[in-house]
Amino acid sequence: MxxxxxxxxxxxxxxxxxxxxxxxxxxTNGAYASHFNENVFNAGAFIRxxxxxxxxGKVVGEAPHRxxxxxxxxxxxxxxxxxFELDEHGRLLMAGHDQSGKLAVALQISRTPFTx
Amino acid sequence: MTLPMERHVLVVFPHPDDEAFGVSGTIATYIKQGIPVxxxxxxxxxxxxxLGNPPFATRETxxxxxxxxxxxxxxxxxxxxxxxxxxxxxTIEFEDDEKMVGMMENLIADTNPSLVITFYxxxxxxxxxxxxxxxxxxxxxxxxxxxxxxxxxxxxxNDSKGVLGEPDVVHNIKESKEEKMGAMRAHISQxxxxxxxxxxxxxxxxxxxxxxxxxxxxxxxxxxxxxx
Numbered sequence: 001m002x003x004x005x006x007x008x009x010x011x012x013x014x015x016x017x018x019x020x021x022x023x024x025x026x027x028t029n030g031a032y033a034s035h036f037n038e039n040v041f042n043a044g045a046f047i048r049x050x051x052x053x054x055x056x057g058k059v060v061g062e063a064p065h066r067x068x069x070x071x072x073x074x075x076x077x078x079x080x081x082x083x084f085e086l087d088e089h090g091r092l093l094m095a096g097h098d099q100s101g102k103l104a105v106a107l108q109i110s111r112t113p114f115t116x
Numbered sequence: 117m118t119l120p121m122e123r124h125v126l127v128v129f130p131h132p133d134d135e136a137f138g139v140s141g142t143i144a145t146y147i148k149q150g151i152p153v154x155x156x157x158x159x160x161x162x163x164x165x166x167l168g169n170p171p172f173a174t175r176e177t178x179x180x181x182x183x184x185x186x187x188x189x190x191x192x193x194x195x196x197x198x199x200x201x202x203x204x205x206x207t208i209e210f211e212d213d214e215k216m217v218g219m220m221e222n223l224i225a226d227t228n229p230s231l232v233i234t235f236y237x238x239x240x241x242x243x244x245x246x247x248x249x250x251x252x253x254x255x256x257x258x259x260x261x262x263x264x265x266x267x268x269x270x271x272x273x274n275d276s277k278g279v280l281g282e283p284d285v286v287h288n289i290k291e292s293k294e295e296k297m298g299a300m301r302a303h304i305s306q307x308x309x310x311x312x313x314x315x316x317x318x319x320x321x322x323x324x325x326x327x328x329x330x331x332x333x334x335x336x337x338x339x340x341x342x343x344x
Contacts, residue, residue: 001171024175030165031206031242035274046163046206083171093174101169108175115176116204 001083001095004065009084012092013057013067016109024048024108025078049113052076064096067107078107117288122151126229126265128220128252130158130208130244132186133303137310138270139233140193140299141289142332147194148292154197154227157186158248163205166306173305185303192298199223209247216251217258224255229265232256236335237343239271239280250343257339267337283333290330297329 028044054069054076068077080096087093091110098104108114125146129135135143135155146153160179167173173181183200190198201219203211224232235249249269256264268285289296300307314327 001174026163026175028163028165031244035241038274085174087174087176091176093176095167095171095175097167097169097171101167101171102165103167103175104165106175115179116202 001085001093004059004063004081004084004094006059006065009059009065009067009094012084012086013059013069013109016092016111017054017057019111020051020053022049022051022110022113023076024106024110024114025076026103026106027078028104030102067094076107078105080105081107117145117291119145119149119151119287121149122146123230124227125151125153125231125233126223126227127153127155127233128158128223128248129155129234130203130242130248131161131164131205132157132159132182132189133161133306134235134245135193136189136296136299136303136307137328138272138332140189141292141296141329142233142287143195144193144292144295144299145287145289152197152227153193153195154199154223154229155190155193155195156199156201156223158201158203158208159205159244160186160200161205161306164306166308168305178305181305182303185305189299189302192302193295197227206244208244208251211247213251213254216247217254220252220255221258224259224265231268232265233268233334234270236269236271236276236280236337239269239273239276241273245270253337253343257342261339264339268334269337271335280335283335285334285336287332287334288330289332293329 026046029042033040033042052071054071056070058068060066064080064082066079067081081094082096084094094107095103096105143153161182162179164178234252235245237246237249240246
């Protein structure tokens with residue numbers, strides 16, 4: 001993974017627009033967040049291999065970046081994205097790593113389903 | 117320390133590395149005593165948050181890395197019967213409860229253990245830990261009392277000692293320290309921070325004997341104080 005380059009990432013987002021794609025979207029504090037600190041309200045969400053089609057994808061803001069996908073009838077967005085990669089299977093992987101390197105958010109787009 | 121003889125020990129945890137911190141010394145000790153050990157690991161820790169800093173793995177490559185680490189850990193402990201059960205990290209509690217009990221029943225039928233080591237439901241912090249312990253306790257509860265294996269349960273929630281008291285089983289695993297360090301190092305993608313922390317504590321003068329390199333602690337599960 002590399003630090004987000006806005007121009008490159010924008011071009012990759014454009015490449016997946018207007019076709020059926022599989023999405024992985026995840027936000028997390030980690031399962032131990034409120035074990036280590038009882039004041040942490042532990043919330044997160046996860047979807048994987050949900051198929052959708054977006055008409056506009058945008059990367060916005062200074063690092064960490066925000067990514068928004070506009071759908072015909074809705075939206076997907078992620079904030080806190082720091083890194084990206086087009087992997088060997090042609091999948092666009094985006095992730096947000098916190099100050100200690102731990103993953104906090106992931107948004108991934110693929111033309112084929114991700115593994116289980 | 118020589119541990120009491122067992123016919124077969126079945127260890128069931130949801131994540132690669134769950135075995136390393138709390139049980140790998142015990143596993144290595146059993147194996148050195150010639151007791152067969154089966155380690156069933158339910159997932160490949162696909163949702164782990166440690167991907168390196170700067171990241172060396174992605175969400176998609178992490179399971180491959182952790183699978184290799186799990187194999188290396190098994191090797192370090194001397195485990196030859198390692199089973200990867202193919203579930204996904206952080207989803208165990210959402211699986212069908214009966215399917216999970218069935219998986220545990222199959223493992224028990226297959227290995228005929230005299231001792232099962234797993235997590236203590238409701239006192240094991242991670243939802244996957246609790247769900248794994250829950251399924252195993254349910255499977256064993258359904259067995260006739262006379263043929264039930266003994267259960268050593270791991271608990272480490274902040275309230276565990278307040279509610280359950282001190283663990284009644286304490287293994288001195290000093291003689292399997294090398295194997296334990298081997299298991300910890302095998303899972304380096306996830307344990308690096310823990311090993312750093314240990315080095316710091318030792319440098320600060322904490323006696324080594326105080327820490328997890330010498331002792332592993334379990335609760336003998338008591339069905340008269342069942343969790344449900």
